[in-house]
Amino acid sequence: MREALRKIASEKECGLIEDPQAGGWVFLSDAVKPIRDKRNSYAPTSGEAVRARIDILKQGTADHSLFRVQPAARLENIKEVRSSVKLGRTPVVGGSEDVELRLEFVDPALWDGKRGEFLVSTNTQVELKNTVVLLVKNDETVEELLPEIVRSEKVLGDVDERAADHVVAQYLRAERRAAERCRERTAAAMEKAMLEGVFIFRGKPTPVREAGETLDAAVRSVLAGAVKEVFPHFHLAPIRPSTDAAAKFLGVERMDRITKDLDPLGLVVKSKGAPRVDTAAPVLAEVIRVFRTKTAESGSGRLQGSYLQDLFSAPPYGWTKDTVRYLLAALLRAGEIEFHVPGAGGPVRTAGPQAVEAVKSTVSFNRIGVSSRDAKLPPEALDRAARRLETLFGDEVLPLEDHISRSVRLHIPDLLEKIGALPDRLRLLSLPGESRCRRLLADAADLLKGDAGGAASVLGGVECALPDEITWAKAVFDALESGAEADVRNARSVLDSSADLERLFPGAVNDLLSAEDRTAAEEVLSSERFFERLPELRSVIRSAMDRTEKRYTVDRAAYEDDLKKALTGLETEPDWAKLLDEDREEIATKLTCDLPPTAGNGDPVRLLQTLLVRRRTLPGLIEELKAEIKRRRPAEPEPLEVKERDEGYGEEVLDLGDLLQPIVLSTPADLDSWLAGIREKLAGLLKSNKRIRIKGR
Numbered sequence: 001m002r003e004a005l006r007k008i009a010s011e012k013e014c015g016l017i018e019d020p021q022a023g024g025w026v027f028l029s030d031a032v033k034p035i036r037d038k039r040n041s042y043a044p045t046s047g048e049a050v051r052a053r054i055d056i057l058k059q060g061t062a063d064h065s066l067f068r069v070q071p072a073a074r075l076e077n078i079k080e081v082r083s084s085v086k087l088g089r090t091p092v093v094g095g096s097e098d099v100e101l102r103l104e105f106v107d108p109a110l111w112d113g114k115r116g117e118f119l120v121s122t123n124t125q126v127e128l129k130n131t132v133v134l135l136v137k138n139d140e141t142v143e144e145l146l147p148e149i150v151r152s153e154k155v156l157g158d159v160d161e162r163a164a165d166h167v168v169a170q171y172l173r174a175e176r177r178a179a180e181r182c183r184e185r186t187a188a189a190m191e192k193a194m195l196e197g198v199f200i201f202r203g204k205p206t207p208v209r210e211a212g213e214t215l216d217a218a219v220r221s222v223l224a225g226a227v228k229e230v231f232p233h234f235h236l237a238p239i240r241p242s243t244d245a246a247a248k249f250l251g252v253e254r255m256d257r258i259t260k261d262l263d264p265l266g267l268v269v270k271s272k273g274a275p276r277v278d279t280a281a282p283v284l285a286e287v288i289r290v291f292r293t294k295t296a297e298s299g300s301g302r303l304q305g306s307y308l309q310d311l312f313s314a315p316p317y318g319w320t321k322d323t324v325r326y327l328l329a330a331l332l333r334a335g336e337i338e339f340h341v342p343g344a345g346g347p348v349r350t351a352g353p354q355a356v357e358a359v360k361s362t363v364s365f366n367r368i369g370v371s372s373r374d375a376k377l378p379p380e381a382l383d384r385a386a387r388r389l390e391t392l393f394g395d396e397v398l399p400l401e402d403h404i405s406r407s408v409r410l411h412i413p414d415l416l417e418k419i420g421a422l423p424d425r426l427r428l429l430s431l432p433g434e435s436r437c438r439r440l441l442a443d444a445a446d447l448l449k450g451d452a453g454g455a456a457s458v459l460g461g462v463e464c465a466l467p468d469e470i471t472w473a474k475a476v477f478d479a480l481e482s483g484a485e486a487d488v489r490n491a492r493s494v495l496d497s498s499a500d501l502e503r504l505f506p507g508a509v510n511d512l513l514s515a516e517d518r519t520a521a522e523e524v525l526s527s528e529r530f531f532e533r534l535p536e537l538r539s540v541i542r543s544a545m546d547r548t549e550k551r552y553t554v555d556r557a558a559y560e561d562d563l564k565k566a567l568t569g570l571e572t573e574p575d576w577a578k579l580l581d582e583d584r585e586e587i588a589t590k591l592t593c594d595l596p597p598t599a600g601n602g603d604p605v606r607l608l609q610t611l612l613v614r615r616r617t618l619p620g621l622i623e624e625l626k627a628e629i630k631r632r633r634p635a636e637p638e639p640l641e642v643k644e645r646d647e648g649y650g651e652e653v654l655d656l657g658d659l660l661q662p663i664v665l666s667t668p669a670d671l672d673s674w675l676a677g678i679r680e681k682l683a684g685l686l687k688s689n690k691r692i693r694i695k696g697r
Contacts, residue, residue, distance in 0.1 A: 073220060098314060106136070136197040277334035333351055388464065395410075430492065548605050587632075
């Protein structure tokens, strides 16, 4: 009965449908006839049919999952390799995975021809090298059901079920049920067809039924064999290290104490008691071979870090990018390669902070360049560099590049900080060696470039002046810090003062600083190794200062006698007695000696020069003071002449007895009042142009 109903429902004109909601069969009314006719008359395109097929392959159904889960296989039980699935060239699942499963549905009549074609092309064409082709015969049922699925989904997409009436909603539910049933039948038919198909990989056919009882099992089985051929070199480094594995490997200071966790592939071995990276290990030998080949092909001698990570992460290697960085870090320590880090100032050849930072993550490594080392340093050069560092800084340094660079990174920054201001100090002291010191600072700073990777080659040369230059700079700095700066300034002051004194008083310094002593002092101050002759310089300057101090004491005493004689001479001047006391005191002050009694607390040469200048100018000063006495002499009072007629003055003669009337004064107020009366009387006479003559009894 049910089968009969399905046959009747397949005749769309009768209007019988199965309503899953009602749970039975109903006849549709004429209200849905336009929708039904539009649905039945729609002709799906081939693209729509392909999309429906892809959707079924990708989504599957309740009973047939197909490729709902992306196919994958495990490599060495460590790496999971996922495979993309494509229908022909159209993606179904995944995207650009290293392994591809390609579904090819062909007509049964073309089966043998396509099979022979893929047996050849999968073995010869590069684009199919890592592709597993699943050749499947088309099923007529699938070809019939796909258009029906498209029609049902078309009408479901065109009509809004929520806004439709009861009858139309019933019809739409029936269409949805019909589409689901068609999808289920299509999935079953395709799965059956694929199980009857054949896998072809690199020219080798494998029937699906032989690979596995189910489609999923067969796909996994074929992929497991394919990935081994796609990644034939994965077994050389079958590890999955942490992201910071390379950074930790470079961060180990003592390679003889490296652990398995830090070196999972055991690349560090001991040779003649010394640890080294075994470049003959198969994995490193393969990396070196490929690296050199690709470097030669690039034409620039350098490969980008991003390219190397992608190169060894893809077939035929398949190593993780963390593994790739770990292997390249080992080659860096082995001296096979060098890094070119932006901002490093030079190639990074040793395991220093810049190298650790470069391999810390995929992103940081992408930015660097990698190239081969030109040549390895011989053991003799490494030994010379290590011995020189031990001599300079007193630390034990093993004759290994990493240890040499580590010692340079440890001590050179402190050295640069210590002597960084030395060129300016030498310039301000007028000492030689400024340019030499600046050149040393530049050379020492160059040692630090690239994590001090080039330090071993610089310090290991047969002829290397840098250690001697560093020793010289340290000796200069220590000498200046120990008092040499004050000695140099004192010597400069004495020499300059002596030169000035000689210009003013030729021959005056012959008995203070001889020509031989001056020459010796100037030779010391003009030598870059002045610090070695500081005792000689101190002796010359001390002797000159002692002689100058004695000369100063004698000349100052003579100068004081001259001043006393000069003052005595001024006091005999006729006008001296006529001066006011304050004028005589001021003039006498100019003939006193204000120079210190001894020259021990100052610059004796400068003091002597001042003393000699004053003694020479003393006669001129005496003449100036004589003129000053005459200038300050008080003027003579003019004789009093009465010119009453010409000047209009009269004379009033007052008797003292008339002016001073008898009075008793008892208080200060009485005195003020009495004096005020006298003043008022006299002031009145003066206002009337009167001369007042007071006569006493």
